[in-house]
Amino acid sequence: MATIILGSQWASGLINPQTDNLIGSSVVFNADAFFKELGDLEAKGVPNLHSRIHVSSRCHLNFALHAAVDGLSEVKLGAEQIGTTKRGIGPSYSNKASRDGLRVIDLYSDSFERKLRQLADGYRQHYGDLLQYDVEAELANYAGHKEKLRPYIVDAVAYMQKAQEQKKSVLVEGSQALNVFADESGPADGAVLDIDYGTYPYVTSSNTSLGGCIQGLALSPFYLKNIIAVVKAYTTRVGGGPFPTEQLNDVGTKLQDIGGEIGVSTGRRRRCGWLDLVVLKYSMAINHYTTINLTKLDVLDTFPTIRVATAYIKPDGSKxxxxxxxxxxxxxxxxxxxxxxxxxxxxxxxxxxxxxxPQAQKYINFIESFVGAKVVYIGTGQDREEMVIRA
Incomplete structure (x- = not known):
């Protein structure tokens, strides 16, 4: 049986009945979303669902409190809003970093109620009556989740150690387009959304790079043999932040429409622009890709001219x-x-x-020559079989 490790809380790996699944230690975990997704999958007839999903006891909890705070934080930023999902991801990671967060394992501690009340009181002092949050309802909700969640909880370090000793295939899946194929291949990421290397502060709250996979899952770096950059044939972004190649014109609209560029989590239209090879090369310096998977080439089929960014020009004319x-x-x-x-x-x-x-071949050859990694996989459609694989 293959093992699928979920670097985020989206349980897409569960759809394959041959996989076992883990929500890793670096994830901020929302119990309501977890049980809702399980219910949706169960209604669709996914087999052996509950025995194939596990939750690390070290995951930090993402509360309704965090979502309430996230919305207020965005309002406070005004025109400089980051463009979060307003689901409390950032505040959850903030509590984790400030060492006053609550983890899954804390649900079974006598101090859980006291610590959640303290957390709520701290936010109440900061936001006052603006904070629309009911701590009693949250406590009652998690009292209901407590025993229901227990069968899914595992020691993720021991789980990962066993999986690697048994040489199981491992897929690490996360948000921000991060995918790692351990044993056979490794990850691609949203480098500009990484908390350390991205366009700070317009970033996510965690490491979306190769290092984040290793740290967040206790994954052995020696388990990785090939690191694949999954890159669209053009560039997209959701939320605020800089986007040098963004096309606020018919080109951008056309890319959105043909590419179906709607955010899965938020439902927002993604910002679109030409492929930025400066960013891709920067991402390569962080993640050391060995191979490129160029997706959605077919989206460019009707463009008479296709552009790629190869440098930025300073006001003084230097590159x-x-x-x-x-x-x-x-x-x-x-x-x-x-x-x-x-x-x-x-x-x-x-x-x-x-x-x-020939024009498409020339475009692809230029990309791999510029960044120094071979484009082995080329996506030509929505179906997983619609792909060119080069030797």
Whole structure:
């Protein structure tokens, strides 16, 4: 049996009945969402559901309190809003970092009620009557979850140690487009959303990089043999923050419409623009990719000209080929593009490299030459079988 490790709380791995699943220690865990998703999957007839999903006892809890605080924090930021999902992810990680958070294992401690009340009181002092939150309802809710959740809880360190000793295939799945195929391959990430390396403060609250997978799951780095960057043939982003190649025009709208660029979690339309190879090369320096999986090539089929960013230009005319930490500085840059002739013919469903139009081959070859990693996988449609695989 393969083992699927969930780096986030989306239990998509459960759909495959041949997998075992773990919500890892670095995840902030919402019990309401967990049981709702299990109920939805059970209604759809997913087999052996409850015996194949496990929750690390070290996960931090994501409460309704955190969601209430998240919304107020965004309002407070005004025009500088980060664009969070308002589900309390950031506040949950803040409590984790400040060492006053509550973990799954704390549900079974006599101090649980006292600590949650203290947490709520602290936020109440900060936000006053603006905070619309009922701590009594939260306590009653988790009293109901306590025994219901117990069968799913495991020591994730021991779980992972056993999985690796038995040489099981491991897939690490997370938000921000992070996917790790341990034993056979490794991860791609949303580098600009990483808490340390991203466009801070317009980032998520955790590490979405290779290091985050190893740390958050006690995954052995020696278990990884190949690191695959999963990259769209163009660039997208949800929420606030800088986006040098964003197209606030017909090009951006066309990419949204053809690519179906709607955020899964939020339902918001994703911001779209041309592929930014400066960002991809920066991400490669963080994650050391060995292979590229270029997805959604077919979305570009009808564009007469296709652009890729290859450098940024400072006001003094000098070139920048790495991603800056200073977002104010980034705003002063212009983007230098390399233009390619579009192929303007359908690539949808193609599975052979030689069947791709010469213009598409030239585009792909340029990408792999620029970043220094081979494009082995090329997505040509929504079906998982619609993919070109190069030797």
């Amino acid at each position: 920048v080929t790495t991603f800056p930490a200073d977002l104010g500085e980034l705003e002063t840059y212009e983007v230098e593009y390399t233009d390619f002739e579009g192929w303007q013919t359908s690539t949808q469903g193609l599975r052979d490299w030689n069947a791709l139009p």
